[in-house]
Amino acid sequence: MSLFGSIQMAGNTLQAMEIGLHVVGNNISNANTPGYVRERTLYTPAPVQKLGNLTLGLGVQIAGIVQNIDSFVEDRLRGVASDRASADIQQKAYTDLESIVGELSDTDVSTQMSNFFNSIDQVIDQPDEMAVRNLAVQAGKSLATTINTLSRRVNTSYEEFGIEVNNLTDEINSLTDNIRKLNVQIVSLEGGNPTASQAGALRSQRSVALKRLSEIADVNVTENAVGAVNVTVGGELLVFEGTNRLVKTDYATKDGRPVATIQFAENNSPLHVAGGELHGIYEARDKIVGGFLDRLDNFAASLAFEFNKIYSQGQGATGFQSVTSTESVNNAGVPLDDAGLPFTPTNGQFKLLVYNTTTKLTETHVINVDLDGLQDDSSLGSIVNQINAIAGVTAQVTTDNKLKLTAGSAETRLSFADDNSGFLASIGINTFFTGSSASTLAINDVVAADGSKFAASSAGIGVNVENGQRLVALHDAGLSSLNGNSITGLYDQLINETAQGATVAASLADGFNVFEQTLEAKAQAVSGVNLDEEAIDMIMLQRTYQASARFISTLSELMDVLVNL
Numbered sequence: 001m002s003l004f005g006s007i008q009m010a011g012n013t014l015q016a017m018e019i020g021l022h023v024v025g026n027n028i029s030n031a032n033t034p035g036y037v038r039e040r041t042l043y044t045p046a047p048v049q050k051l052g053n054l055t056l057g058l059g060v061q062i063a064g065i066v067q068n069i070d071s072f073v074e075d076r077l078r079g080v081a082s083d084r085a086s087a088d089i090q091q092k093a094y095t096d097l098e099s100i101v102g103e104l105s106d107t108d109v110s111t112q113m114s115n116f117f118n119s120i121d122q123v124i125d126q127p128d129e130m131a132v133r134n135l136a137v138q139a140g141k142s143l144a145t146t147i148n149t150l151s152r153r154v155n156t157s158y159e160e161f162g163i164e165v166n167n168l169t170d171e172i173n174s175l176t177d178n179i180r181k182l183n184v185q186i187v188s189l190e191g192g193n194p195t196a197s198q199a200g201a202l203r204s205q206r207s208v209a210l211k212r213l214s215e216i217a218d219v220n221v222t223e224n225a226v227g228a229v230n231v232t233v234g235g236e237l238l239v240f241e242g243t244n245r246l247v248k249t250d251y252a253t254k255d256g257r258p259v260a261t262i263q264f265a266e267n268n269s270p271l272h273v274a275g276g277e278l279h280g281i282y283e284a285r286d287k288i289v290g291g292f293l294d295r296l297d298n299f300a301a302s303l304a305f306e307f308n309k310i311y312s313q314g315q316g317a318t319g320f321q322s323v324t325s326t327e328s329v330n331n332a333g334v335p336l337d338d339a340g341l342p343f344t345p346t347n348g349q350f351k352l353l354v355y356n357t358t359t360k361l362t363e364t365h366v367i368n369v370d371l372d373g374l375q376d377d378s379s380l381g382s383i384v385n386q387i388n389a390i391a392g393v394t395a396q397v398t399t400d401n402k403l404k405l406t407a408g409s410a411e412t413r414l415s416f417a418d419d420n421s422g423f424l425a426s427i428g429i430n431t432f433f434t435g436s437s438a439s440t441l442a443i444n445d446v447v448a449a450d451g452s453k454f455a456a457s458s459a460g461i462g463v464n465v466e467n468g469q470r471l472v473a474l475h476d477a478g479l480s481s482l483n484g485n486s487i488t489g490l491y492d493q494l495i496n497e498t499a500q501g502a503t504v505a506a507s508l509a510d511g512f513n514v515f516e517q518t519l520e521a522k523a524q525a526v527s528g529v530n531l532d533e534e535a536i537d538m539i540m541l542q543r544t545y546q547a548s549a550r551f552i553s554t555l556s557e558l559m560d561v562l563v564n565l
Contacts, residue, residue, distance in 0.1 A: 003559050009046070009059035010154060011554045016060050017044065017545040023065055024538045026200075030531040035208035037067040039528050051380045064197040067204075070526045071223075074207070076216035077519045081532065083514035084222060085215040089280025091509040093157075093288045094502035100153045103495055109150060110495070112143040113488065115194030117475040123456050124465045126470065130317065134451035138442065140432060143144030144441045147300055149547045151438035154293055154385075155257075161285040162260035166249045168216055168278055169262050175213045176231065176244035182206040183228040184242045192226040234272030236264065247271055257290065288501065295494045297437040297543030303487050304433035305343045305425055306479060307471065311432045312350075312416060312424035312454030314467025316447075319355055320405070326428030328401040332384075335377035336369065342436035347371040348421030354392055355413040365390050369421035383423070403427055417458065429456060 016209045020041045030036040042065070046058035061092030102108050117131075119139040126132045182202050206229065213219055213231065220232045224241070231239040238245055246265040249259060262271040262278060273279040325382040330340035337344050347370060354363040367386050370378045372480070377399035380397055387395035407414055416430045424430055428444070433443040478484045485493065 003555055003562065005058075007552060007555050007559075010555065011550040012046065012061065014039075014545060014552075016062050017541045017548065019062055019065075020541045021538065021545070024534050024541065027529045028531065028534050031531060031534075035204050035211070036529065037069050037199075037207060037527045040064055040068045045366055060245050062107050062197075065200065066198045067200050068524065068527055072329040073523045073526070075221070076125075076129055077516070078211060078521055079218070079275075080512060081211060081214050081517045082218040084509070084516050085277045086275050086280035087505065087509040089277055090284050090288060091314075091502070091505040093280075093284035094498065094505050096157055097154065097289060097292060097498060099503055100157065101150065101322065101495065101498065106182050107146065107148050109491060110488075112139075112146045113272045113475075115139050115160065116143045116441055116520075117472055122457075123454065124468045127317075127456060127465045130452050132488055133317070133454040133456070137363060137447055137451045141443045141448065144433065144443055145434075147296070147438050147441050149559045151296060151300075152307035153288060154296070154512065155439070158285060158289045158293065159258060159279070161281050161289070162258055163218070164250070165278070165283055168281070169247055169249045169359065170217070172216060172238075172247050173244075174214070174261070175209050175216075176239050176246075178209050179213070179229065179231065180238050182209070183239070187226050187227055187228050187241075188478050190227050192235055198227075210247040214276065217271070217273045218274045218276050230436060230493045234274070235262065236269070236271070252422050255290075255294075257293075259285075289452075292494070292498060295497070297439075297495060300344075300438040300488075300491050301400070301436045302482060304435060305422075306481065307474060307488060308431040308433055309419070310430075310467065310470050310474060311455050312430045313458065314421050314430075314471075315415035315457045316354070316453040316455050318450070318452045319353075319415040320407070320430070320446075320453075321410075321413060322406045323414065323429060323446065324405075325403040325424065326397065328398075329380050329427075330401070332397045332401055334381040335371065336383075336423065336426070337371050337377070339380065343422065343426040345369055345371060345421050345423040345426040348419070348423075350419030350421060350423055351388065351391070351417040353386065353415040353417055354390065354407075357414060364391075364417075366484055367423075368425045373419070380427075384447045403429060405429070406492060414475075415418055464502060 015209065020043075023039050023041045027038050042063040043060050044063040046061045049056045049058055065175075081116050103110065105111070116136070116139040119136040119237070122132050123136050127455075146552075158236065182205055184204050186199045186206065189202065190197065202422070210219070210229070210231070212223055214221075217233045219238065221229050221231045228241040229239065230237065230241065236245075244336065248265040250261050250263045250268070252261070261282075263269060264271065273282070298389075327341055328334070332339075349366050349368045352365045352367055354365065365387075368378070376382075380401070380403060384395040387393055387405065391410050393414065394406045394408060396404050396406075398404050405414055416424055419425070428434060431444050432446050432447055433441060456465045456471075458466040458470070459462060461495065475488055476486050478486055478489075482490060493502055
């Protein structure tokens, strides 16, 4: 090897050390840059040279600049990020739900329900005081309003998920388009050989985009031979090298509620996810918040029907001269259990009491409700015919298919008793509550306008308070129609399930967060910039550079000697 060759070799070394120092400097500059992956310089011996029987090395050369990354840990990190994001969304849903319910406050449903049944107890103690009956009606109205408000606020929370789904749609499209563009740029810069010099900055940008995408959905990422990544979710491609598939938000209605889902724009197939924020939103919407609304509706419906079944068998301090049902049938000629009523009556009977205010006499008439499923089952029309056979009472089906009863004279009053069919509660005659869900629960306008109609008696108008006692017992009594549960127990079960679900969700979220932090620490140990290590590398490169420069200086002196000869 000549002196000139040695000088060239040393020059290559200086250039290699300069590149190494540049990489170290870039690492130090990005030590606090989110998503940055540490780069390292790959050095390799230069090709050898044959000189006689000797094989001489030609120094060092740069094989490439690559990211210092553990692909296995990165894949696991993306997976746990999806699980953690889903768990965080569900935990937040429970937290928001508990805040909305506001249990243990002075205005929660439990408190209002206790106040309502306590007010009925006061009616029993003071049956002659109309003001006390009015207070009971107002307490019932407060209970219904509290349940309405709870339903409305939870429904608002439910509807907000649709906005979040649409926001994720836009973000998915933006991220996949960014990943597609970065794929093209990376392959172009690396020349299709990612094992050599890598486009570190672009790869770091792509890694950040992939991490965010994995937080939205449980994506699977694979890198091909030329350095481009392919992204799939639920077995469907989202990004394939230089192309991406757009998604859109689809709006539909399920069980009367709006449902937003994400679909592929090209074929309307759903985006199937098992993790990520999108999965968390679906679970929170359909199971947590949606499930709460379903159980709240069931509670409200049970409260209304079970209370009305007992209430409708009683009488108030005054009877009815005319009363119209709050519910209507689809067809007055079809059997009542197939007439579209919100609550279904059963086979049985009820008593219609006709009271004369002048003679103080009460006539009792039994009205049969035949719903045994054999033949000639009772319809609203047949019930009207039975009632019209009673002297002094007129029954009719209104134009909107409701039942209207009218006393035949000014001194006649109507009341009801002993309904074991649930007909009165189903059709809405002599009832306290109206509605069949948490959002529609209300107080019957008749009793709301006249508290004396509050049905606390069970044997004649205003005679005793036995029906009121039965209503109070309903607070904690187990009911066969509720599988032995009580009205209060039904609501307590709803609250307990919510509290237990919140505890489990918080535990899962904490577990995934800890696991993610553990994996993040492992990833940072490999990919993160350690300033101490960079300082050591910098000193080593500096010393090598100085030694090479000194080597060139020595060769220069030898060259001078050679020239002077």
